[in-house]
Amino acid sequence: MDVARNRYSGELVEAEELWNTDIVDKDAYVCRGCATKVFPASYDPAVNKRRPYFTLGAGSRHAPGCDVDGENTLINRARQERIGGKDGFPMPFPSKLSLSDGHPASPAGAGAVPLRSATLAAVHAAARAAAKGQYHGHTVKTIRPLCRSYINFPKDRAFLPLEIPGVWGSTYAELFWLIPNRKPAFFNNPRHLFHAPLRWKEAPVVSDTHYELTLCAGHWDSATRGYLNLCRLRVDWSGWSDARRYALLHEISAARGEAVEQARRDSQVKAWVFFVGTQDRLDPGLFHVDDARFICCLAARMAWPERQLAPA
Structure with missing residues (x-):
């Protein structure tokens, strides 16, 4: 449970x-x-x-x-x-x-x-x-139960009501935004409940003020079948306790282990990071989150029954 x-x-x-x-x-x-x-x-x-x-x-x-x-x-x-x-x-x-x-x-x-x-x-x-x-x-x-429901009920996303203070939208489909595989651009509304797979090849940046992760999202080049550049998530944790910081690191590690284990049975399983955050004002490929309640990491096989549009 x-x-x-x-x-x-x-x-x-x-x-x-x-x-x-x-x-x-x-x-x-x-x-x-x-x-x-x-x-x-x-x-x-x-x-x-x-x-x-x-x-x-x-x-x-x-x-x-x-x-x-x-x-x-x-x-x-x-x-x-x-x-x-x-x-x-x-x-x-x-x-x-x-x-x-x-x-x-x-x-x-x-x-x-x-x-x-x-x-x-x-x-x-x-x-x-x-x-x-x-x-x-x-x-x-916290957003974690929301993210589990988003994963578990893909065909109900457009109908299930959801309210997050300060974030536009009234249903799961409207509030959750997949960071697209295209050249980063500035959104009209920079704040959403974003999600993207984590990329493990690049080591995270760790400092006293922030923890920065690389995402499997960004400018994808179909000709070379690779990313020309990748989006990043910066967790601004300068005001967090040591316990909060360690809990986040442990959750990311746990999600990675779960994804590796489950991928043996289903290659589509990935470790996904979810966060209520904002796009950087200068760099459209950089996202920020500063509240521990607004970020989680879960292993899942994501389903897309409705067309996923880029954030506005």
Whole structure:
């Protein structure tokens, strides 16, 4: 499971957030669709190479009516056809990015506290939605869940609503922009939720002020079947903590390992970087991001059911 619910605050928690948690409370999480206890795993970047996740305890099962285990079936189906409709979507999906910095704290002695009313209300709401088979979106704090939904539901992108403060667009198809393989030019609107494959042949540039990656995007020459120049992403991390910096480096490394492993079965799998960023004012091939919530890296085989237009 990529997401669980904090049993004290009721908030949804991405597994990758555990990388930034000083002390991980193994008893703090339940399934987001039922009250079954789940446990964090693979969360220590000093020991674990793969990214974190949540798992059921030995012999445990989800409560009756919880359809979390059935989501993989829906995701596989979504690769072939649109699964949403006018009445909603058949599984939970993120529809809004919140920029709130609030992080409710667990109470003292939290291990002995039962599920709080906020958690129970969220679980009951999820159960009611599951019974109806329709969901209408929820709020998230980083772009990672948005990117997973973009990958998993390609034929629903034009219909799924999405809101990101300061970024134009009202659907997944409008808000996500693939950096094109053509000579970089200045866009009319320099700010989007961009994405592009990472290029591993060029080593990243690392300094105290920024971390710069080379992207597999830029001026492609069909005659030589090579890039004449490549786009770059500069992560301006001068205001980040050491833990935030290390978490990003670990996520990029994990995505690379996942891409290498999955590419043995599917050569189209790549490590993709997603970021809400801006185009440089002087260099159209350079992009900037400065907020840790606005960047993630995932291994995926990307599908393009609709024509991908260059950003405006």
